[in-house]
Amino acid sequence: MSQTQANKTLQFHELELDQRILKAVAYLGWHQPTLIQSTAIPLLLEGKDVVVRARTGSGKTATYALPLIQKILNSKLNASEQCVSALVLAPTKELCRQSRLVIEKLAESCGKVVRVADIAGSSNDAVTQRHALSERPDIVVSTPSKILAHAEAGGVVDLKHIETLVVDEADLIFAFGYEKDFKKLIKHLPPIYQAVLVSATITDDVVRMKGLCLKNPVTLKLEEPELVPQDQxxxxxxxxxxxxxxxxxxxxxxxxxxxxxxxxxxxxxxxxxxxxxxxxxxxxxxxxxxxxxxxxxxxxxxxxxxxxxxxxxxxxxxxxxxxxxxxxxxxxxxxxxxxxxxxxxxxxxxxxxxxxxxxxxxxxxxxxxxxxxxxxxxxxxxxxxxxxxxxxxxxxxxxxxxxxxxxxxxxxxxxxxxxxxxxxxxxxxxxxxxxTRVAVHDYRMREIKSEILNCEKLKGFFEENKRDLQALRHDKPSRTIKVQSHLSDVPEYIVPKALKRVIGSYPRSAPVAKQPRTSAAKAAFERRSNDPLMVSQVDKFSKRRSAPKRKKKAI
Incomplete structure (x- = not known):
């Protein structure tokens, strides 16, 4: 089934969202929903399986986050126990963190009613992940492999209560090698749940994934270009x-x-x-x-x-x-x-x-x-x-x-x-x-060395092997590039004539180094420096400040 563009774009207050969610939306400064949000949210609130295809930057994360929070608020009214009711999958740790932050911001006004846990985060500590899951958050955000490992271990997380499955950037999941993990993970879910696939493009991988976890889905292919208009x-x-x-x-x-x-x-x-x-x-x-x-x-x-x-x-x-x-x-x-x-x-x-x-x-x-x-x-x-x-x-x-x-x-x-x-x-x-290649290699080695010295997981190792720590600290220093300070300055004589009148704030040499002493004068000076139309006045100001004072003639 293909859903075409709605004739009238609904506003946030017309989407049957809780007042606490609307308060968070207003705090974020979102005046009206995007096209994909106004079209998809009503379908998701109805409980339909949906494939959301929309261009980058169109607000896809909020498209599934808003109805997901609303659904949890509704279920909490009659819930007898706390359980994990929603699973959000993403292909990378950065995207997991990004999804968690958006969900947390939209649920901020709900207090502790809606809890979110990201077990993909920057920490690979299994103990930390198990502790987060043991508290039974309402929403778990993860990569397929991380949540599968805990599901197969058993005891910590029970996925049989999942009511909603969201796959963000669905076209990347299989491309990044998660296909086997995803197929295994589906078997741990209950027979009936709502599924949402979100992607910028609908590839063969998305079609195969749709066959695995969606039932009679609505596919949203909005009539909009892949990029924003040229006036934007x-x-x-x-x-x-x-x-x-x-x-x-x-x-x-x-x-x-x-x-x-x-x-x-x-x-x-x-x-x-x-x-x-x-x-x-x-x-x-x-x-x-x-x-x-x-x-x-x-x-x-x-x-x-x-x-x-x-x-x-x-x-x-x-x-x-x-x-x-x-x-x-x-x-x-x-x-x-x-x-x-x-x-x-x-x-x-x-x-x-x-x-x-x-x-x-x-x-x-x-x-x-x-x-x-x-x-x-x-x-x-x-x-x-x-x-x-x-x-x-x-x-x-x-x-x-x-x-x-x-x-x-x-x-x-x-x-x-x-x-x-x-x-x-x-x-x-x-x-x-x-x-050079050598300079790039040395820079990367220095970066790796710094990461090793600052790694929390290796602190215990270095405490027992202090000689290794000393050897690493006193290793041969990298042949870093010598930074020549004069190269960061742009002398006025090399600036093209056509640009001298419009640049206004290219780096100068000595005259601008003398700044006005009073705070009011400094503020005025900065305003003039940042205004391309005031270049001549800035130059006059600099010359006036840098010019030697004339001695008064003796009478």
Missing amino acids: LTHQRILAEENDKPAILYALLKLRLVRGKSIIFVNNVDRCYKVRLFLEQIGIRACVLNSELPANIRIHTISQFNKGSYDIIIASDEHYLEKPGGKSSSRSDHESSSSRGIDFQCVNNVINFDFPRDVTSYIHRAGRTARGNNKGSVLSLVSIKEGPVNEAVENKLRSTFAAQADDEQIIKNYQFKMDEIESFRYRAQDCWRAA
Whole structure:
């Protein structure tokens, strides 16, 4: 059965939700439900099995979380005992944590009536997981393998009382190697329960999963494009070869042509660290996210970025999905695709330093920005060899936004003249060459060493083997790249003439170093510094502050 788009979008207060849930929704600042929420929530409240397909950033997590909480509140009115009544499955620890946080925020006004436990979290301690399950939370969030291990062990968790099964990012579950675990887990569930599959795409894996756990489901395929409209998300590109990309990135970030929170995407893990070391040399702070980092580090990195501790995150997209039958599909802690599922908050820009290898990856990367009602941009650096994929992406976007003329470019050419950044090239190339394979290897070894020294599980081992701890601490130091402070400054003479009037707040040298002393003067100075239209006044202010005082003539 296929459900088409409703004629009228229902509001939250029209969805028959509890007042405590509506209070939490209002606190989160959600003014009205998204299209998928207003369509799916009434069906889920009726108890139907539903396959929810909606684009990234459309509010899929809240789509199943709101009716799930409502269902638990209703059942608590006549419940005779506390039990686990809902199971939410997700393919990675990051997505499990993300789902738990959303559910907790929506259930915050319910007090302790609705309890949630995430046993996939950053801790792999089986004792901690058993303790969480022994308290019989209403909702358990987990990867299929973790909850299956406890179900087979018996005694701790009883899944026979499950009333609702939710599979988030359903198209990734089998692709990440959980198919056998999922089939075993289904056998531990009661014969009758409500099932919800949530996915950005409906693949063959989702169809097979639907046959395993859904009965007469409603499939929601809303009439909406895979990406948000162009007035909300702009697509731009710069035609650049490999040796041009460092200089372009240098100019974009140091001249602040790209502002706000940004995700820089590359195609493999080593490139993550190479770009990270490159940015470090030019004085730009950034964090790294890739599948080879331990789960707790990945979760902490995402949290720090979302909190605003970093404005730039460098993420790799290793394409586990493109080879579901190959080695990359084997389940381990390595599976984490930064372009899928993870809710990076308030991202203004996606920069494709390496152009994605296929159309699907481009769409998922672009989905990291312009989420909700926010605006965003995608800027791609495209070389000649990446041209065919770029053309395929543009054709896909043209078919998605059918109203566009055939001869009109969907991915606009960014107005960027390579000859105007020649003065940046020698600086950028020096920094890029310094980030050698050896430097990347040393940086990663230093990161692993730090993780070992800070690991809680190894504290007991090091207490009994102090010589090993001393050897690790006094190991040969890494050959780190020498950071040259002058490279982080952009002298005024290398700034293109066309940009000097509009940049306004590129890094300067000595004159700006002298800040006004009073708090009021400082605030006024900062306002003028951040206003591109006030550049000339900032310069006058700086000169006036830095000019030597004239001595009064003796009378």
